[in-house]
Amino acid sequence: MTKAAEIELIEVTKRYGPALAVDAVSLKIPAGTYCCLLGPSGCGKTTTLRMIAGHESVSSGDIRLGPAVVTDLAPAKRGTAMMFQSYALFPHLDIVDNVAFSLKMAGVAKPARRGRAMEMLKLVQMDHLAERRPAQLSGGQQQRVALARALITDPQVLLLDEPLSALDPFLKIKVRQELKKLQLQLGISFIHVTHSQEEAMALSDLVVVMNGGRIEQAAAPREVFNRPSTAFVARFMGDHNVLAGRVSRVAEGNATFEVPGGASFTVPDTEGLEAGAPVEIAVRTDRIRLGDGAAPGCGLTGLVQNIEYHGQKVQVALAAPGVDEFAVQVPETAFFAAPLAIGDAVPLAWTAQDVHLLKPSPAA
Structure with missing residues (x-):
């Protein structure tokens, strides 16, 4: 050979x-x-x-x-x-x-x-x-x-x-x-x-x-x-939520950014962000907790739009102000221990460690 x-x-x-x-x-x-x-x-x-x-x-x-x-x-x-x-x-x-x-x-x-x-x-x-x-x-x-x-x-x-x-x-x-x-x-x-x-x-x-x-x-x-590099990779690979907005405040190693609907989120400032700069983050769908209290900037309340049973997991699709599509993967046993229905309002939470800052797409 x-x-x-x-x-x-x-x-x-x-x-x-x-x-x-x-x-x-x-x-x-x-x-x-x-x-x-x-x-x-x-x-x-x-x-x-x-x-x-x-x-x-x-x-x-x-x-x-x-x-x-x-x-x-x-x-x-x-x-x-x-x-x-x-x-x-x-x-x-x-x-x-x-x-x-x-x-x-x-x-x-x-x-x-x-x-x-x-x-x-x-x-x-x-x-x-x-x-x-x-x-x-x-x-x-x-x-x-x-x-x-x-x-x-x-x-x-x-x-x-x-x-x-x-x-x-x-x-x-x-x-x-x-x-x-x-x-x-x-x-x-x-x-x-x-x-x-x-x-x-x-x-x-x-x-x-x-x-x-x-x-x-x-x-x-x-x-x-x-660690997807860009929003395109995060979306194409699947199992990530992408939140996009503009930086409103930078302090103590974190940046706060707002999405068009008025909600604000926090991202670790690893790139030297400045106020007014566009920013996109990714959060894995299996790292999000349902009905749990969130630290400031690490959560939202979503309205359940769809529920799909996938065997080992249940995929829950939600909408929130300024966030058209947001998905959560819930283990089967956890979901059916506290089942949801379409139309339910659900608090969602994640940790700062689960937030990944994305770069601009080279094909943009």
Whole structure:
């Protein structure tokens, strides 16, 4: 197996005429990392992946794989392999020949390429179905074949474009476990495009959250979840409430800010805030207490708008003056010990330690 290599994007930009799809993205992905590019449709994640693969040209900037600049190299000469969202298997070939196809194009003799294809099929636990045609396989089995076909070129980096999107929920969990196991076994970097927060959190060592063609945050999954950089990341990752307003007072290491409805809140002043400055904070939905007394600036009274039972937890949606949407996750046993109904007014509280100050979005 080829030695894993670091991959680096340096001010990489992609334009389609006047439209800016990827805007000066810089990113380092250490060798042997499982990296997920995460974001909504149209954020630039797939375009970024395709530029790394060489299937899209770079308008400006550079892409490095190890010490080599690969920006202008053909896909086959980069040391990367790409697994597409549509598996694109040849229906008239058996599974072995599908996997061996790139080696056939490279002029490798039939016995050698089929032997290597069988090694790859064994790696993805598909060697027992080697004689079948793609139409005789399930979606999950076809995905494994496509994975073996990508890996047969011995890449330094494997690129995956929403590889789990066509699978049912139960199969997704099984296949993502296999993907992570395989990445650890191979020791190379996987760069995986997804719009699923759950998928990114479960798989990655590095989560890259994109928005409007830019990177909002690139960090370990736990860092992204617990300390989102921007309001976009906090909202996109979910399980955070975002409160936005303007600073009215700064004193004793804290800043007080007011939201349009007149309510005021407190945030630790870690950024040297000044009166009049815009400010946004995030508070995790599972850190909020219902019906509990709050310290000044660390609570509000909300009107229950919706209640959803999620098994281990109950999601309560509330509205308050100047706060259109506010969510609280309550453990199931705690909720049903003191159940709420739509229309109830409920005091909410959190601690100053649970407040996270957000930065302006780079894509704003």
